[in-house]
Amino acid sequence: MKKLLASVVLMAATPLAIAGGQLHLFNWNDYIAEETVTAFEKSCDCQLVQDYYSSTEEMMAKLLAGASGYDVVVPTQNAVQALIKQDFLQALDKAQLSNLKNSDPGFLKRSYDPQNTYSVPYAFTTTLVGYNEKRLSELGINPGNWSIIFDPAVLEKIRGKVTVMDDAEELFAAALKYLGYSINDQDEKHLREAQKVIMKAKPYWAAFNSSSYIKELTVGNIWVAHGYSSDMVQARADAEAAARDFTINFVLPEQGAVLALDNMVIPKDSKNKTLAHQFINFMLDGKNAAALTNEIGAGNPNKAAAEFIDAEIKKQTAIFPDAATLARLETIEATSAKQRRLLNKLWTEIKIK
Amino acid sequence: MQQKSWQQRLLTLPPMGYLLIFFAIPTLIMLFASFRYTGEYGGLAPWYSIENGTLAFDLTLENWQRLFETDIYLRLFFKSIGYALVTTLLCILLGYPLALMIARSQKKHRDLLLLLVILPFWSNFLVRIYAWMIIFSPNGALTQMINSLRDLLGLAPISIMYSATAVITCLVYVHLPFMVLPLYANLEKHNPALLDAAQDLGANRWRRFWRITWPLSLSGVYAGSILVFIPVLGMFAIPDLLGGTDGIMIANVIKQQFVESRDWPFGSVLSMVLTATAVLVVLLGAKIGQQGAR
Amino acid sequence: MTRKNRLLKLVALGAYLFLYLPLFIVIVYSFNDSKLNAEWVGFTFKWYDKLFQNREMLSAAANSLIIATVSAAVATVLGTLAGMAMHQYRLKLLPGLVLAPIAMPDILMGVSLLLFFIMLNMSLGLISITLAHITFCIGFVALSVQARMTAIDRSLTEAARDLGATPWQCFRKITLPLLAPGIIAGALMAFTLSIDDFVITFFVAGVGSSTLPLQIYSMVKIAVTPEVNAISTLLMVLTLILITLTARLYPGALRS
Structure with a gap:
């Protein structure tokens, strides 16, 4: 029995040893193209090992809980800020990043890392509304407004067919926008108001869901989902590939929404910093960056990628916001422990009642 | 005598040492953490500081106060206990006949029948939840069937996915073997002569069951109930995957404190309350069990 | 001793159906040629094919096997000692320590071990998972051994002495x-518990130690995808083989 087990273990473990070492990437789920992974592994003769997270909080919790050994992490801007303050990040060696010149200057030198000492932009997404075009047009509902998620009068017609993100920051941001406040409004009164909006709408929602709404939209179980733009692009493509009798589309609500700028960083305790730089440089290459947009549907902060990006996607203002759209978007800022506690309390109240 | 205590130590110390280090101490650490402050970015703040050469302790009751600040956490506890009770009851309703049937079948079949109960329990727990996700999905056969039936009756279609029904069905499914095994172990030991005697005395089937089998099996029922009740109380994956907007249980909030909110002290407070609840349930169960056995 | 009781059999049959139907559905859908677990499209092996090319899955499987083997081995030794001790001596502390981890909800052990490992500044990974698994496996081995000890005739050992x-x-x-x-x-129980554990692992897992x-x-x-x-x-087939093998080799083992 033991022998049998031992041999099974050995058999299973053998293909793991690979010459060029391993790069441990901690990334959002569905946030890198499969072909990019293979291409990178070929170029470095190494293995890319990925762990995934589905919210910033989850990623921070894992890192702070001592999950050491990641070589590259892809945090959103507010998380970058927090990680820098925690002295968690390795300063990047720009000499090893020859492709940094490809980055769009508009996305560099932002307030969370003014000199890009620790981070370089990876991709960006917006948090918006994905919807089943056929169902909504049948019902005559306009998806381009946060009321589709928060207004009971609208929700009445799509009860049980809506999911919102299981993420306090994102959901409160949307509710604050619906109320006409800033996403980063920390006034307790306004937050309470947002909580009320959420509570009123909650009975109409099917679930809080941050991870499987792609599938739910594609299957047709859910007609409206609050989620990341890149995921909605996927849902649309999946529905098309599965030849469903409806189409999935997405729209930025007119009140404005969250823009999330995701960055590549190297934790201080990375064991393979050269390889980590190699990976970042690889992802900054125009063609590889373009795959993020073409395959994943993320917005692209890379100038050199422009020529490789499908014209069809480029036209989408939800993915590539024009100046007017950009003005309606806000990024979430890092919060203090006290602010988090308040938000957490409001969030728990929502979940329980 | 000397030798005996040497042997005793050899047998006792290694497992005891291991469990002290990896079970007792972590639990105490958790208790301690419930009095500490949260770090600025999550985790724990240092619990002492030295300022001007004097040692100061940075401990607080704030986390415990928060528990009683509103009634939401207590309500959540009661809700979770309610879920656990319903699940336990359903497990008894479904598991008792099953265990009885196995115990009363021919001896050569018993092992196989019992194995058939345990077998699903050995497939991964998440796989079993996943199976129900498929079944409950609005496009799944079950939902379609129910809804076409409701349609015939002129009722509006319902959705089972993301509801309390879905959560409890899955809870029962996952924990049923925990009920059947102790029940079977108990029922199997019953002396059939007792039932025969009762029959000879003219007791009908129901009477025989309620007057003989049921009282004798009570200790099995208690054991099974504890084995079901406690894990259900600490379950977060099922409400997480199948629960709707109000489907969460206490363990979800604990997980939320440790994973999403990074508020470990408050997570520790909730964990300690859950620990106390579990201990209470076990003690209560043991006490009733003892009385029942008498 | 067979008592024909139709109602009883009917409910029991229903219970078996309840136990097996979901698993049956999973198996059927694993051969369905559609990315969505909705309607039946056609028969395919492609999800298995994809699975065997999925390195993350394979390495997770290897991790699981390594962890389960090591923790089952260590827990068996410690649990056997504990089981024998509990049978032979009147102890106060040990039975409590052995039973408590079984009685506590998993999540509590998960979070307390997380706090413990963090306090020790231990990086989370295969080692932390294995240590945690040993902790919750000891009790089950101890109980199984203790039950068997009670069944052993004391006069045999006394005669030998x-x-x-x-x-x-x-x-x-x-x-x-x-x-x-x-x-x-x-x-066997320790092995399956370890390979099956999700909750505790969820809290104490770290980089590259996904199970x-x-x-x-x-x-x-x-x-x-239906790779799941x-x-x-x-996994079901694997456990089935494991059980059959054990039943063949040690016919008594499963009953106790």
């Missing part, structure tokens, strides 16, 4: 062989 056997000889030649089914059942249940959890949560069905089916 009277005939001049040393305690060690007595243990080696008499107690251990008699105890074997209990130990094996305990070890199969963790991998399945993230797949189930995201629910992108395929891996589930394979």
Whole structure:
């Protein structure tokens, strides 16, 4: 029995040893193209090992809980800020990043890392509304407004067919926008108001869901989902590939929404910093960056990628916001422990009642 | 005598040492953490500081106060206990006949029948939840069937996915073997002569069951109930995957404190309350069990 | 002793259906040629094919096997000692320590161990998972061994001692062989518990130490492909083989 087990273990473990070492990437789920992974592994003769997270909080919790050994992490801007303050990040060696010149200057030198000492932009997404075009047009509902998620009068017609993100920051941001406040409004009164909006709408929602709404939209179980733009692009493509009798589309609500700028960083305790730089440089290459947009549907902060990006996607203002759209978007800022506690309390109240 | 205590130590110390280090101490650490402050970015703040050469302790009751600040956490506890009770009851309703049937079948079949109960329990727990996700999905056969039936009756279609029904069905499914095994172990030991005697005395089937089998099996029922009740109380994956907007249980909030909110002290407070609840349930169960056995 | 009771049989049959129908559905869908677990499209092996090309899955499987083997081995030794001690001596602390981890909800052990490892500044990974798994496996082995000890006739060991056997000889030649089914059942239980554990692992896992249940959890949560069905089916087949093998080799082990 033991022998049998031992041999099974050995058999299973053998293909793991690979010459060029391993790069441990901690990334959002569905946030890198499969072909990019293979291409990178070929170029470095190494293995890319990925762990995934589905919210910033989850990623921070894992890192702070001592999950050491990641070589590259892809945090959103507010998380970058927090990680820098925690002295968690390795300063990047720009000499090893020859492709940094490809980055769009508009996305560099932002307030969370003014000199890009620790981070370089990876991709960006917006948090918006994905919807089943056929169902909504049948019902005559306009998806381009946060009321589709928060207004009971609208929700009445799509009860049980809506999911919102299981993420306090994102959901409160949307509710604050619906109320006409800033996403980063920390006034307790306004937050309470947002909580009320959420509570009123909650009975109409099917679930809080941050991870499987792609599938739910594609299957047709859910007609409206609050989620990341890149995921909605996927849902649309999946529905098309599965030849469903409806189409999935997405729209930025007119009140404005969250823009999330995701960055590549190297934790201080990375064991393979050269390889980590190699990976970042690889992802900054125009063609590889373009795959993020073409395959994943993320917005692209890379100038050199422009020529490789499908014209069809480029036209989408939800993915590539024009100046007017950009003005309606806000990024979430890092919060203090006290602010988090308040938000957490409001969030728990929502979940329980 | 000397030798005996040497042997005793050899047998006792290694497992005891291991469990002290990896079970007792972590639990105490958790208790301690419930009095500490949260770090600025999550985790724990240092619990002492030295300022001007004097040692100061940075401990607080704030986390415990928060528990009683509103009634939401207590309500959540009661809700979770309610879920656990319903699940336990359903497990008894479904598991008792099953265990009885196995115990009363021919001896050569018993092992196989019992194995058939345990077998699903050995497939991964998440796989079993996943199976129900498929079944409950609005496009799944079950939902379609129910809804076409409701349609015939002129009722509006319902959705089972993301509801309390879905959560409890899955809870029962996952924990049923925990009920059947102790029940079977108990029922199997019953002396059939007792039932025969009762029959000879003219007791009908129901009477025989309620007057003989049921009282004798009570200790099995208690054991099974504890084995079901406690894990259900600490379950977060099922409400997480199948629960709707109000489907969460206490363990979800604990997980939320440790994973999403990074508020470990408050997570520790909730964990300690859950620990106390579990201990209470076990003690209560043991006490009733003892009385029942008498 | 057969009592014909139709109602009883009917409910029991229903219970079996309830137990098996979901698993049956998983197996069927693992051969469905559609990315969405909705309607039946056609028969295919492609999800299995994809699975065997999925390195993350394979490495998670390897992690799971390594962790389960090591923790089952260590827990079996410690649990056997504990089980024997609990049978032979009137102890106060040990039975409590052995039973408490079984009685506590998993999540509590998960979070307290997380705090413990962080306090020790230990990086989370295979080692932390294995240490945690040993902790919750000891109790099950101990109980299984203790139950078997009760069934062993004390006069056998006493006779051996009277005939001049040393305690060690007595243990080696008499107690251990008699105890074997209990130990094996305990070890088997520890192995399956470890390979199946999700909750505790969820909290104490770190970089690159993803186990199969963790991998399945993230797949189930995201629910992108029927690969989940395929891996589930394979896991079921694996446990089935494991059980049959044990039943063949040690016919007594499963019963205790």
